[in-house]
Amino acid sequence: MSVHGVSGEDRDDYTKEESREIRLRSRRLLLQLVRPHVRRITWTMVLVVISAGAGVVGPAIIAYGVDTALPAILDDQDWLPLWGATIAYVVSAVAAGVLMYVYTVSSARISQAVLFSLRRRLFDHTQRLSLEFHEQYTSGRIIARQTSDLESIRDLLDQGLNELVRGILFMAFTGVAMVLLDPISGLVLGIALVPAIILTRWFQVRSTVLFRETRTTSARMIVYFVETMTGIRAVKAFRTERRNDDEFGDRVEDYRVANHRVISIFGVYEPGIVALGATSIAAIVLLGGIRVIDGTLEVGVLLATALYARQFFQPIQGVAMFFNGYQSASAALEKISGVLEEQPTVPEPGEPAVLVHAKGRLDFDEVRFAYATGGDVLPALDLHIPAGQTVALVGTTGAGKTTLAKLLARFYDPSDGAVRLDGVDLRDLANDDLRRAVVMVTQEAYLFSGTVAENIALGKPDATRAEIEAAARAVGAHEFVSALPDGYDTDVNKRGGRVSSGQRQLLSFARAFLADPAVLILDEATASLDIPSERLVQEALQTLLADRTAIIIAHRLSTVAIADRVLVMEHGRVIEDDAPDALIAAGGRFADLHRAWRESLV
Missing domain, CATH: 1.20.1560.10 (ABC transporter type 1, transmembrane domain)
Structure with missing residues (x-):
């Protein structure tokens, strides 16, 4: 008991x-x-x-x-x-x-x-x-x-x-x-x-x-x-x-x-x-x-x-x-x-399904989810994302964007329905296979005690130094890492105290890219970056996300520009779904958000 x-x-x-x-x-x-x-x-x-x-x-x-x-x-x-x-x-x-x-x-x-x-x-x-x-x-x-x-x-x-x-x-x-x-x-x-x-x-x-x-x-x-x-x-x-x-x-x-x-x-x-x-x-x-x-x-x-x-x-x-x-x-x-x-509320399956090479197709089939402390966050979600597509989730705070990402990363299981990767219910996947296939980068870029190289290699401990540096270059982190006292061998100290919050975020990007997942989730992951760093990361994203499925949650609509598709969420439901330019032209909710964002830059 x-x-x-x-x-x-x-x-x-x-x-x-x-x-x-x-x-x-x-x-x-x-x-x-x-x-x-x-x-x-x-x-x-x-x-x-x-x-x-x-x-x-x-x-x-x-x-x-x-x-x-x-x-x-x-x-x-x-x-x-x-x-x-x-x-x-x-x-x-x-x-x-x-x-x-x-x-x-x-x-x-x-x-x-x-x-x-x-x-x-x-x-x-x-x-x-x-x-x-x-x-x-x-x-x-x-x-x-x-x-x-x-x-x-x-x-x-x-x-x-x-x-x-x-x-x-x-x-x-x-x-x-x-x-x-x-x-x-x-x-x-x-x-x-x-x-x-x-x-x-x-x-x-x-x-x-x-x-x-x-x-x-x-x-x-x-x-x-x-x-x-x-x-x-x-x-x-x-x-x-x-x-x-x-x-x-x-x-x-x-x-x-x-x-x-x-x-x-x-x-x-x-x-x-x-x-x-x-x-x-x-x-x-x-x-x-x-x-x-x-x-x-x-x-x-x-x-x-x-x-x-x-x-x-x-x-x-x-x-x-x-x-x-x-x-x-x-x-x-x-x-x-x-x-x-205590038992995990997200248990590993007794006989897991085999998914050696995930392609990245995602399906939310009649997904309902409610936290133990409240009502439904996602009342009934049907969503289908083809492999290789970059999807941006936008909406007001509490719309269910992060909850959707947590379900996709299987931090939680849906109350009803199923979340599938390449047609396989996430509940049937072994944790190791799921973690290789799906990586989530959050706004909290946590760095563990150890060197910069060790932190980047967290998702791939056997990575070579060349692979680590290549990942850092891809997200624009190589220059500031090279300027550290010991370069990639610099000890980040307590919780990354030797680097700024924006630099920590870049390192978390490098960590995710080195892991090379089929599905990459970015939950407000560019919030700590300044404008030049954000642009550098966006350039890297356009290259690195070309062959993988990406879910981007962002309040900065500049990040949304690289998406193939935008989902506007309200109260756990998708109220708009189309390409960014098409939604702007349609004059709906996303167009209002985009207009307000543009005016904030003036």
């Missing part, structure tokens, strides 16, 4: 059925992750048990040394028991330390292997999800899944789980050792354990609420920071720095207050545990001392029980902290499992 509102949103108002499904989903994911490591986990648990046991025997050995070994020396000059106790104590201490190191390293390897698998799986799956998911699920939350959520799971696996298992075993072995040495001291410790459990439970419940509050306020602070830095140009343009400072200050203050509340409960819990431990030691020493005087208890046993009581309460805090880490990691795993449960 994958509910787009459940896995896609960070909600708190789940129904019981949804909450149950989310927990089951998380457990299934956890089992899938740990199943390959069952043997190593079992071996690690054995090491933990032995290590905890070796760490507990120390006071018992001391009791033996005081009560048995020392009298043997005084009475019979027999040093063997003392040497035996000393050697046993050293061996147990060394064994505990070595085993602790071994199981810590082993558990770290398990946790890193699990995290490695989860990171790769999350990244691979997120890449394969359809555009619809990414348009609804904000990038900030996707980043949180890969960063803070995975870090919460890492903290639990690396530290919290170790503290829980070792702490519980250590307390259990210590309690058993005390009861075996002196049942009365064991009873005192058991009585002291009752308020310790009550205090720990209070801390667990209260801290769960407060830690959730710190995570929420931290997330709000980070989101606001990311949004502000991402939109820094708008911040500078509208001079909103002071208002942003105040808004961010409020979020920082909320985070500070939440952390202060957490520190406050620590201020109650930690001294409370320390006080209970000190009281227990005092009671055990007092009662033991009286019995030593009466001769009913040996001094070594009293010393051992005092040592056991001293170390008994030390792991409790770690156990309590585990539950807070568990809450955080559990919530993170639920969110990650939700993303992994």
Whole structure:
């Protein structure tokens, strides 16, 4: 079960059925992750048990040394028991330390292997999800899944789980050792354990609420920071720095207050545990001392029980902290499992049709499309484009031009009807064949970190340097690329920061042309170009689009001039369809748009 509102949103108002499904989903994911490591986990648990046991025997050995070994020396000059106790104590201490190191390293390897698998799986799956998911699920939350959520799971696996298992075993072995040495001291410790459990439970419940509050306020602070830095140009343009400072200050203050509340409960819990431990030691020493005087208890046993009581309460805090880490990691795993449960809304066919060499004929057969958030964008579209034809789409904002292009690139599937390439439904084509046949260039010319040559070769990684330079020359990018510090080997840096927006657009053109698709879609792709660059690209387009089908979406009607055919769209319907000159002569909607554009140039 994958509910787009459940896995896609960070909600708190789940129904019981949804909450149950989310927990089951998380457990299934956890089992899938740990199943390959069952043997190593079992071996690690054995090491933990032995290590905890070796760490507990120390006071018992001391009791033996005081009560048995020392009298043997005084009475019979027999040093063997003392040497035996000393050697046993050293061996147990060394064994505990070595085993602790071994199981810590082993558990770290398990946790890193699990995290490695989860990171790769999350990244691979997120890449394969359809555009619809990414348009609804904000990038900030996707980043949180890969960063803070995975870090919460890492903290639990690396530290919290170790503290829980070792702490519980250590307390259990210590309690058993005390009861075996002196049942009365064991009873005192058991009585002291009752308020310790009550205090720990209070801390667990209260801290769960407060830690959730710190995570929420931290997330709000980070989101606001990311949004502000991402939109820094708008911040500078509208001079909103002071208002942003105040808004961010409020979020920082909320985070500070939440952390202060957490520190406050620590201020109650930690001294409370320390006080209970000190009281227990005092009671055990007092009662033991009286019995030593009466001769009913040996001094070594009293010393051992005092040592056991001293170390008994030390792991409790770690156990309590585990539950807070568990809450955080559990919530993170639920969110990650939700993303992994999402299925592409544009799935690849099980038995794809073969289309080795696409010619570029396009058909929209009774296509209806509606986004999940609204009504029909394309009510009923019938459109047929012969191979090799250049078609321009014009119309007002919201007319459905970009939606048509997204359907053609198969970012979405139509709600009804079919989009066909050379007579084959796009839903029947393998993704690799479709991507080779159809390439879309958008207004956002995104450049990845790497060299100019690597960015141009994105659609054809095995391209030679000569092919890369030929593509750049074809779109008029070679001159400015050659002028860069290292030419085609220049690192474009963060998001193409070394080149202008117009130059980035030229590089995206070169990237598309190098891919050599049968169908090329240009969605406002010349919007970032200046007039000389646009003319240069238009000259290149007339040559490079001669043998391929092209769909051009543009508000600049200068780009439309190279089209064989113009489609004027309104409310998802084609209201005019003819050659540019014919539409201008007809005096319809396109003629009005063309006239307004000409007047804007005066």
